[in-house]
Amino acid sequence: MHNHGLGSWMAKRRLKSPDKTALIYGDGTTMTYRQLADAADRVSALLWGRGIRKGDRVAYLGENSPEFLQVLFGAVQLGAVFVPVNTRLAPPEIAHVLGDSGSRVLIHDAQLAERIAPALAQHEVPHVIETGDGTAERPGLARIVRTTTAGHADAEVALEDPAAIVYTSGTTGRAKGAILTHENLTWVSLNCIVDYDVVSTDVALMISPLFHVASLGMGALPVILKGATIVLERGFEPGRALELIERHGVTMLSGVPTTYQMMADHPNWATADLSSLKKLTCGGSAVPTRILNAYEERGMSFSQGYGMTETSPGATALAPEMTRAKQGSVGLPHFFTDVRIADEQGAMVPRGTVGEIEISGPNVFAGYHGLPDATAAAFTADGWFRSGDLGYLDPDGYLYIADRLKDMIISGGENIYPAEVENVISDLEGISGVAVIGVPDERWGEVPWAIVTVRDGASVTTEQVREFLDGRLARYKIPRNVVVVDELPRTASGKVRKADLRARFAR
Incomplete structure (x- = not known):
């Protein structure tokens, strides 16, 4: 085998555990490792037929689904580079990701078609395919894959070759594409297997979006590497999560503090059978004491x-x-x-x-x-x-x-860089100065607020700012509140003293 990266994983899983359940999704539909590997092979053949070769970028914009993983593994089999796109991004942000990455393929959920239209008008992507069945006239990925036959692709891929480009909000206002190699994603998976004791009998409930590197690199990939089972959910609903844990004997769950809080606050929390749940991982921000208490009372840490x-x-x-x-x-x-x-x-x-x-x-x-x-x-x-x-x-x-140092705000597990938001707010007529800070929030951990100054004779409201930003930024980045002040506190060199603003407003 010439592919020493992630592109070899499916073939090896098909060999080692062909009949083991890899995925449970939707209404309880299952997919074995053989079926997942075969689907990845067919996606690989589809991409090859569209002229995709080693180093080409393949973007995916969609919610959690088996197709996400099929495209990921199908792309890396060819040595292509997978570009997961955050579904919450606004059209200009999507355009930046597609243009900056130079993606030659975009595979997207049908319901996001209107969102990507402005991006495709700015940056030509040669091949655009919708997920799902589509229609006979315009077949979707699932229909195409079912009718495609191919053997396993085995491109020359080294561990140091790029496997994915994941975009992270920039401190200077533009998202930067972090190049993650096959080596990076393999070793982070091994770190998780060692430190979180992932075993082949685990059943991991995946409720966080796979386009987030935490869900991918520390969630799905370690589980697949060990040959365990993923219960794959398109989104998060606390009552359904509790029901799925009980129904499938879930042993592993990853999330952010807000996730765990919403589950503990759900009416079914006290009666749900969570006895199978042994491994809880949490990132994004520290787990509040009251959430620790709620789970420890149920025997979980x-x-x-x-x-x-x-x-x-x-x-x-x-x-x-x-x-x-x-x-x-x-x-x-x-x-x-x-x-x-x-x-x-x-x-x-x-x-x-x-x-x-x-x-x-x-x-x-x-x-x-x-x-x-x-x-x-x-x-x-x-x-x-x-x-x-x-x-x-x-x-x-x-x-x-x-x-x-970067003044990053973490809201519900999403990273928000103030500079990115400030740059867009500065374009609003009447704004003369702006600083975005994080303010504590019981549900989301913290939320962004904008502290602004306005030009003489001008006035702005929270509603005006939020309306201006809607469609320009992902909604989770839009400030919940806008406060107008006479002047922003600054250092001698002119930098805004955000610590002063946090001391005043983030209490």
Whole structure:
């Protein structure tokens, strides 16, 4: 076999566990590893027939479905590069992803056709295919795949070759494409298998979108690598999640604090049979004490962690047995990953001292697509990734996050970079200055607020700003509230002092 990356996984799973259930989806429909592998082969043949070769980009815009995984594995069999697109992005954001990545294929859910039309008007994509059956005149992916026959493709692919380009919101206002290699995604899967004790008998409920690197790199891929079973949901509804855990004997669940809170708040929480659920992982932000209490009362504890798209995404993990003893920590470095803390000059600091978190390991990305300067700036001279986050290591080596240099807001597990939102708000007539901050929110963890100044004689309202942003930004990025102030606090060099704004508004 010449494909040493993810493109070999399906053939090996078909050989090792052909009749094992790989996926459960929809109304309980199942797909074995043989069926999943055969479908990936047919997608590979379809792409090959459309002229897709090694290095070409294949974009996918859709909710969780078997087709997502079929396209992923079909693409990487050819050495093509998979580009998952966030379904919540606005048309201009979708256009940027398609144009920046140079995608030659876009496969998308039919209900998103109107969303992508403006993007396709800006950037020509040679091959556009809808998921599902489609019609006889315009067949969809599922119909095409059923009628395509092919053997397993075996392209020359090395571990260091790109497997995916995942877009992360940019600190300077434009999303950057993080290049994740086959090596990156393989090693992050191994980290999860080691640190979360993934076994072949696990049943993992996948309720978070696969287009998020956490759901893909730390959810689906480790489970598939071990030959376990995924219960794949298109979206999240807390009552249905509780019912699926009971029905399928789910052993693993990944989510963000909001996910777990909504399940614990559901009327069926107290009566749902959750006895099979043994492994809970949570990312995005710290799990509030009241959620810890709710799950511990049911005999469950969390694995928490820290990471980012550029680390595929896991960097650290806090074991369940340390949740209380090290509450507030994001844990120890993953087994095949290293973390260190550096000062402003790049020198290592003693434990207990706050500095920038730097990360090294085979899960750290290859760089930003088409951005050599940004890539160079993201790494130290000796090759460690500079996270841009501040933290410290305690005497036992556990990492604590002290602050975010990038001022990133995490709302319901979604990353929001203020600069991106600020750049768009600045285009609104009458705005003279803007700063976006995160404000605590009981349901979402935090939500964005815009603090603005206006030109003489002008006025703006929250409704005006939100209406202006609708269609320009994903809705989760749109500020919940807009506050007009006389002036924004600034440093001597003119930078907005966001710490002052957070102290005033984010209480």
